[in-house]
Amino acid sequence: MSAGTTTTTSTGSVVAVLRSRYVPRLLSASLIGRLPTGMAPLAILLTVRENGGDYRLAGLLAALYAGSAAVCGPVLGRLIDRTRQVPVLLASAATSTAAFLVLGLVDPVRSVAIGAVAAVVAGAATPQLEPCLRVLWEHVVVGEHNIRAAFSLDAATQELIFVCGPLAVLGVTAFGGPSAGLLAAAAVGMLGAAWFATARPARVWRGTHVERHWAGPLRGAGVLRLFAALVCVGATIGAFTVGITGYAEVAGSSSAAGLLIALNAAGALVGGIAYTAVPVAHREDRRLLVLLALLALGYLPLVLVLNVPAMAAFAVLSGCALPPVLASAFALIARMAPEGTLTEAHAWMITSFGVGNALGSAAAGTLLDLVSPAAAFTLAVACACIGTILTIRRLLT
Numbered sequence: 001m002s003a004g005t006t007t008t009t010s011t012g013s014v015v016a017v018l019r020s021r022y023v024p025r026l027l028s029a030s031l032i033g034r035l036p037t038g039m040a041p042l043a044i045l046l047t048v049r050e051n052g053g054d055y056r057l058a059g060l061l062a063a064l065y066a067g068s069a070a071v072c073g074p075v076l077g078r079l080i081d082r083t084r085q086v087p088v089l090l091a092s093a094a095t096s097t098a099a100f101l102v103l104g105l106v107d108p109v110r111s112v113a114i115g116a117v118a119a120v121v122a123g124a125a126t127p128q129l130e131p132c133l134r135v136l137w138e139h140v141v142v143g144e145h146n147i148r149a150a151f152s153l154d155a156a157t158q159e160l161i162f163v164c165g166p167l168a169v170l171g172v173t174a175f176g177g178p179s180a181g182l183l184a185a186a187a188v189g190m191l192g193a194a195w196f197a198t199a200r201p202a203r204v205w206r207g208t209h210v211e212r213h214w215a216g217p218l219r220g221a222g223v224l225r226l227f228a229a230l231v232c233v234g235a236t237i238g239a240f241t242v243g244i245t246g247y248a249e250v251a252g253s254s255s256a257a258g259l260l261i262a263l264n265a266a267g268a269l270v271g272g273i274a275y276t277a278v279p280v281a282h283r284e285d286r287r288l289l290v291l292l293a294l295l296a297l298g299y300l301p302l303v304l305v306l307n308v309p310a311m312a313a314f315a316v317l318s319g320c321a322l323p324p325v326l327a328s329a330f331a332l333i334a335r336m337a338p339e340g341t342l343t344e345a346h347a348w349m350i351t352s353f354g355v356g357n358a359l360g361s362a363a364a365g366t367l368l369d370l371v372s373p374a375a376a377f378t379l380a381v382a383c384a385c386i387g388t389i390l391t392i393r394r395l396l397t
Helices: 003-018 023-033 035-050 055-082 085-105 112-124 129-140 144-157 159-176 180-197 200-204 221-250 256-275 284-304 308-319 322-336 342-370 373-390
Strands: none
Touching: 003 023, 003 144, 023 035, 023 129, 023 144, 023 180, 035 055, 035 085, 035 112, 035 159, 035 180, 055 085, 055 112, 055 129, 055 342, 085 112, 085 129, 085 180, 085 200, 129 144, 129 180, 129 200, 129 322, 129 342, 144 159, 144 256, 144 322, 159 180, 159 256, 180 200, 221 256, 221 284, 221 308, 221 322, 221 342, 221 373, 256 308, 256 322, 284 308, 284 322, 284 373, 322 342, 342 373
16 A cells, blocks of 8 residues: 555545544543643642742642542543443542642642642542543444544544643743643633533443443453553653653753654654554454554664754654554453443553553653663663563453
C-alpha cells in the first residue's frame, strides 16, 4: 500500500468514525472533562509557588492528586459497571470540582492539611470519562474496523490533554493569577462531565447484571500480564519525559524540553491517526507484541544523545507507536475482561499506565542525578523491552 493510499484510508477511517452519531459530542466532551488531568500538576505548582511554598510541597500535592486518581479509578469503574454511567459521573465530577475550588481558594501553604485533603479528593473523584467512552464505542460506531479506528483516534487525541492542559493553565493564570488555573480546572471538568453524561448513549447505558467475582477483571493471568505490560509502557513515557528535560538542560537549552515533549506528542497524534487505516488483527495479542517492539525501537535512537535538531526528529519518531500500542490494548481488554467488568478493566489500564509513569519518572530522575540523560533514555528502552517480553506468551487462548 502506498503512502498516499495509507493517508487517504486513514483520513477516511477518521471521517467515518467522526460522522457517526454522537461521536463528536462524546469524544469532545470526554477530552474537555479530562483536561483537569493535564492542568492540575502545573496549576498546583503555580499556586504553591505564588503563596511562597517550595517545590517539595508542590510535588507532594501533585503526587497526592495523581496517586488518589490511580487508586480510586478502578473503584469508580466497578461502581459504574454495577449501576449506570450518569449518576456516578455527575456525582464524582461535582465532588472533584468542589475539591478543586477549595484547593484554589485556600492557601495551601498556610493550610497544608486542607490542601492535601483537597488534592486527594480532587484526584479520587476524577470522573471516569475515559473508561466510559471506551465502553460506549461499540454502541455508537458500526463495524469492527471502525471500532478499532475509534480506539486509535481515542488514543491519539488524548495527547491533546497533556498539550492543551498546561497551555490553558498558562493562559488563565496570565489574567487571573496562579489560583485561576485550579478554578478553571474545576469549571472545565464539570462542564465536560455534564456534557458527556447528558448524551443519550451515556444515559441509556446500563451495567450488566451477572454473578460477580471479588477480583473483577483482575482474574486471569493474561489480563494481569497485559496490565503489567502497560505499567512498562507508562514507565517508558515517564522516563522519556524526565530524560528529555535533563537532556535539554545539559545541552544548554532548557526551553527546548517543552518543544521536544510537544514533538513527541505530535508524533503520537500522527501515529494514532495513521493507525486508523490498519485492518483488524486476526490475533490482537500478536499485534500488540509487534507494536511494543516498535515502541522500544522508536525510543532506541534517543540513547545516542545527539544535537537538538536530531533529537527533535527522534522525539517525533519515538511518539509514533504509543497510540497504536494503546489502541491494541483497548481492543484486547474488550475481549479479555469478564462480562460486567469492562469499565473497571479500562480504569485498571489507566491506573497501570499511571503507576508505570510515576515509577519511570522517579527512576529516570535518579539516573539523571547519578549518571546522564543517556541512562534515562536507556531505561525507557529497557522498560519497553520488558513490556514486549511480557506479551511473548500469548495473552489470548
